Amino acid sequence: MLNIYDGALDVPKILKDWYKEESTSNYGAYIPFVGTVRDENGIDGLSFDIYEPILENWFNVWQAKAKAKGAIIKMAHARGDVLLHESSYISCVFSPKRRVALEFIDEFVEDFKASAPIWKYDLINGKRVYALDRSTAIKGSGILGVK
Amino acid sequence: MIRVEFLGPIQKNALEIEITNLKELAKILQEIPEMTEWLENSAVAVNDTIVISLDMELKNGDKISMLPPVCGG
Numbered sequence: 063m064l065n066i067y068d069g070a071l072d073v074p075k076i077l078k079d080w081y082k083e084e085s086t087s088n089y090g091a092y093i094p095f096v097g098t099v100r101d102e103n104g105i106d107g108l109s110f111d112i113y114e115p116i117l118e119n120w121f122n123v124w125q126a127k128a129k130a131k132g133a134i135i136k137m138a139h140a141r142g143d144v145l146l147h148e149s150s151y152i153s154c155v156f157s158p159k160r161r162v163a164l165e166f167i168d169e170f171v172e173d174f175k176a177s178a179p180i181w182k183y184d185l186i187n188g189k190r191v192y193a194l195d196r197s198t199a200i201k202g203s204g205i206l207g208v209k
Numbered sequence: 210m211i212r213v214e215f216l217g218p219i220q221k222n223a224l225e226i227e228i229t230n231l232k233e234l235a236k237i238l239q240e241i242p243e244m245t246e247w248l249e250n251s252a253v254a255v256n257d258t259i260v261i262s263l264d265m266e267l268k269n270g271d272k273i274s275m276l277p278p279v280c281g282g
Binding site: 097110111112113115116119139150151171174175176177178179180181182183192193194196197198199200201202203204205206207208209 | 216217218231234235238239245248249250251252253254257258259260261262263274275276277278279280281282
């Protein structure tokens with residue numbers, strides 16, 4: 063399950079809904095990761111652009127990897143502005159046993175940071191400033207620049 | 210006709226151009242000065258699948274997307 067929301071995520075509701083959805087699915091472990099916007103570098107918040115077609119493809123590949131381990135993943139991300147101390151990202155893994163979920167959430171979130179087609183901007187004095195220095199070029203980048 | 214879309218922070222309107230492969234696209238974009246930085250750090254997708262080689266023929270109606278460095282979360 064992949065959900066995109068306009069603005070900040072309602073963390074208690076999303077975590078509760080996910081719990082309810084799987085409460086009788088016989089998973090022994092539910093490991094969520096909640097990303098929160100921190101007050102740092104004088105920003106008023108963050109803002110996000112998302113390209114959904116490739117994000118969905120990317121997510122489906124990870125869902126298939128989870129399924130192969132008897133697990134499932136869920137993910138929610140904000141589009142647009144998210145202010146300080148609000149949440150922009152939640153993901154989780156449900157698995158029969160804890161070890162799979164603990165390892166999987168780490169691999170999944172790392173690849174999310176490196177590959178998911180989402181662009182982050184700092185909100186500074188009402189303007190969006192692209193966070194290039196904290197961004198990662200997707201694998202294979204630069205081929206159109208080769209002469 | 211091939212549609213080329215520039216995603217995220219690349220502030221450029223989509224192009225509709227007549228090309229038959231990605232090498233032709235590279236040549237066209239390399240002649241646009243404001244694209245220089247983006248060409249070096251962006252990934253390329255054809256019909257929403259990221260490609261890692263320019264050795265690819267295109268057909269009428271294909272969609273190309275340029276994806277600059279990402280940072281979700």
